[in-house]
Amino acid sequence: MQRPLLLLASLAVIASPVLAPALLAQGRHNSQAPINFSANHIELQDKANRAVLSGNVSVQQAEMNLTASRMTVAYTGQVVDGSPQVSRLDATGGVTVTRPGQTARGQYGIYDLNRRVITMLGGVTLTQGGNSVNGSRLVINLDTGRATIDGNAAVGGGSAGNGGTVRQSGGRVTGTFSVPKRQ
Structure with a gap:
């Protein structure tokens, strides 16, 4: 049943400047699951209610990896069952988000746990199977599984905080969709 869905998604891309195809949709993510992390270094800033993780940072929540x-992990200051309540993750430098069958890459990423939304900026690429979409900004709604990409982002063409360069796609969304084998 995915083949007709793929064709409909391809037509939606042609007709719309903002990409929101169903082929990139996923099921609801469990944003209540614990967040496990690892990093080379952690700096706790309790008075600011945040922790800064650096060096090969890896975060896992349910089936999602970042x-x-x-x-930077921001928390509310409230402690429930001995754990601070995380409200937001701000990631920089080669950010990758993987979910079953789907990978997103960019220079910056923000995971707003309260809104259950991930926003990625800077040379964003979203891949699923043989399909890939490129743009400047990606927004993934973890409740609906809907992903949207546009070619315009708030990030300029300057340098990224980690010394890399933020790539722009010229204000356009580009991509490749696989085509089903025909007989």
Whole structure:
């Protein structure tokens, strides 16, 4: 049943400047699951209600993994069952988010746990199977599984915080969709 879905998604891309195809949709993510992390270094800033993770940062929540060079974890100051309540993750430097069958890459990533939304900026690429979509900004709604990409982002063409360059796609969304084998 995915073949007709793929064709409909391809037509939606042609007709719309903002990409929101069903082929990139996934099921609801469990944003209540614990967040496990690892990093080369952690700096706790209790008075600011945050922790800064650096060096090969890896975060896992349910079936979703997020990796980056550096990540700031903001928490509310409330402690439930001995754990601080995380409200937001800000990641920089080679940010990758993987979910079953789907990978997103960019220079910056923000995971807003309260809104259950991931936003990625800077040379974003979203791949699923043989399909790939490129743009400047990606927004993934973890409740609906809907992903949207556009070619315009708030990030300029300057340098990224980790010394890399933020790539722009010229204000356009580009991509490749696989085509079913025909007989």
